[in-house]
Amino acid sequence: MIAPGSTIGILGGGQLGRMLVLAGRALGYRFHIFEPKGPCPAGMVADLEVNADYSDEAALQRFAEGVDVITLEFENIPSAVLDRLSAIRPVLPRTQALHICQHRQREKDFLQASGLPCVPFAYADSPASLKAAVHRIGFPCVIKTAAFGYDGKGQIKLNAPEEAADCDYLWNYLERPPRVVVEKWIHHVGEFSVICARKADGTKITFPMAENVHVHHILHASIVPARVTEATQTTGALLACKIADLLDVVGLIAVELFLDDDGQLIVNEMAPRPHNSGHYSIDACLTSQFEQHIRAVADLPFGSTELLKPSVMINLLGDLWAGGEPDWDALLADPRIKLHLYDKGQPRSGRKMGHFTLLDDDLDDALACAEAHFAKLSGTVTLKK
Numbered sequence: 465m466i467a468p469g470s471t472i473g474i475l476g477g478g479q480l481g482r483m484l485v486l487a488g489r490a491l492g493y494r495f496h497i498f499e500p501k502g503p504c505p506a507g508m509v510a511d512l513e514v515n516a517d518y519s520d521e522a523a524l525q526r527f528a529e530g531v532d533v534i535t536l537e538f539e540n541i542p543s544a545v546l547d548r549l550s551a552i553r554p555v556l557p558r559t560q561a562l563h564i565c566q567h568r569q570r571e572k573d574f575l576q577a578s579g580l581p582c583v584p585f586a587y588a589d590s591p592a593s594l595k596a597a598v599h600r601i602g603f604p605c606v607i608k609t610a611a612f613g614y615d616g617k618g619q620i621k622l623n624a625p626e627e628a629a630d631c632d633y634l635w636n637y638l639e640r641p642p643r644v645v646v647e648k649w650i651h652h653v654g655e656f657s658v659i660c661a662r663k664a665d666g667t668k669i670t671f672p673m674a675e676n677v678h679v680h681h682i683l684h685a686s687i688v689p690a691r692v693t694e695a696t697q698t699t700g701a702l703l704a705c706k707i708a709d710l711l712d713v714v715g716l717i718a719v720e721l722f723l724d725d726d727g728q729l730i731v732n733e734m735a736p737r738p739h740n741s742g743h744y745s746i747d748a749c750l751t752s753q754f755e756q757h758i759r760a761v762a763d764l765p766f767g768s769t770e771l772l773k774p775s776v777m778i779n780l781l782g783d784l785w786a787g788g789e790p791d792w793d794a795l796l797a798d799p800r801i802k803l804h805l806y807d808k809g810q811p812r813s814g815r816k817m818g819h820f821t822l823l824d825d826d827l828d829d830a831l832a833c834a835e836a837h838f839a840k841l842s843g844t845v846t847l848k849k
C-alpha cells in the first residue's frame with residue numbers, strides 16, 4: 465500500500481492530471497508532475513512540476529526517484545520511457561495496457577482476439593493499401609491514424625467511393641502516417657461509456673454508464689444515468705470489467721461504446737486513465753473517477769460509485785472564450801450547477817477549458833436546463849434534443 469503522505473508522480477499535466485491531484489490531495493497525497501510542454505494545469509496544483517522532454521533520461525531518473533509510485537493522465541507515452549521508469553518505481557497502469565490502448569491497430573487486434581464486439585476494420589500502411597482497405601470495408605467508413613489521435617484528430621470519414629478516388633491525397637492529408645485503421649462507420653442510436661476501476665488484486669468497481677453526445681467529434685455532453693435499459697447498462701459494465709481484467713489494468717479503464725440499431729453494444733475504443741465522460745462523477749457520485757484512480761494506484765479500498773443524483777456534464781471549449789472570458793454569473797447562480805475551470809492560459813478553438821455539471825432529480829429537466837445554460841453562454845443552440 466502507498467500510504468497517505470506518500471508522493472504520487474503523474475506523467476502528463478493536463479486537466480485530467482489536475483483533477484487527479486485535487487482528488488488525491490484530499491486523501492493526503494503529494495504530487496509531482498512530468499510534463500514536457502511547460503507550465504501546465506496539473507503543475508499549478510501540484511507540489512512539483514518537471515518540464516523536460518521524454519528523451520531527457522536524467523530528468524526521468526530524478527523524477528522517478530522523487531516519487532513512490534508513478535501513474536499517468538495521458539496514454540501516448542513512449543514505451544521506452546515507461547520501461548525506464550518502471551525499473552525505478554512501479555508504473556500503474558502497467559506498460560502492456562498502455563501499449564495496447566495507445567495504438568488503434570493493437571487495440572482492434574486485442575478486441576477481436578478476445579472475442580469482444582468491435583467494428584469491422586482493416587489496416588493500411590500506404591496509399592495503395594489504403595485504397596484496398598477502404599474498398600474491403602465499404603462505405604461509409606472512417607480512416608483513423610493508428611497512433612496519436614484524439615478528439616477526432618487524424619480521422620477522415622468517407623461517404624462514397626468517389627471520396628476515396630485519390631488515396632495519395634488522403635494519405636498526405638493525414639500527414640503520411642506509418643499506419644492507419646479503416647473502420648466501417650456504424651449507424652448507432654447512441655454513444656455510451658463505462659469506466660471500470662481495478663486494483664492489482666483484481667478487485668473491480670464500475671461507474672454508472674454515461675450517455676455521450678459528441679459535436680464535431682468532440683465530447684459535448686454526458687448524461688447520467690444513460691437512457692437505456694438495465695440490461696444494456698449491465699452489458700456495458702460487464703464489457704468494461706472484462707477488458708480491465710484482460711489488460712490487467714491497475715487504475716481506470718474507460719470503455720467507449722456504440723449502441724447499434726439492433727440494440728448491441730460495440731466497443732469503439734478504450735483509454736487506461738480518467739476520461740472526459742467520467743467528469744460527472746466528481747459531483748454526482750460518492751467517489752469520483754479521480755479519487756478511485758488514486759485509490760487503485762495506492763492500493764486502498766474502493767469507495768462507493770453510487771450516483772447521488774441524475775446529472776448532465778457539459779464541456780466548455782475554447783470557442784466560448786472568443787469574445788473574452790464568458791459571463792459565468794447565470795451558471796454560478798443556478799444552485800444545481802458545479803463549475804470546473806482548468807486555468808489553461810490559451811483558449812484555442814476546440815480546447816477543453818472547463819466543464820460544468822448540473823444535478824437534478826429529474827434528468828429531463830437537468831438536460832433541458834444544462835442545454836439552456838450552454839446556449840446562453842455560447843449565444844447559439846448547438847444541441848439536438
Ligand SMILES: Nc1ncnc2c1ncn2[C@@H]1O[C@H](COP(=O)(O)OP(=O)(O)O)[C@@H](O)[C@H]1O
Nearest residue numbers: 583606613614615616617647648649650678681
Ligand atoms: N466507426 C465509427 N462509426 C461511427 N462513428 C464513429 C466511428 N468512429 C468514430 N466515430 C465518431 O467519432 C468520434 C471520435 O472517434 P474515436 O475513435 O472515439 O476517436 P477519438 O475519441 O480518439 O478522437 C466517436 O466518438 C464517434 O462519434
Ligand SMILES: [Mg+2]
Nearest residue numbers: 615720732733
Ligand atoms: Mg473516442
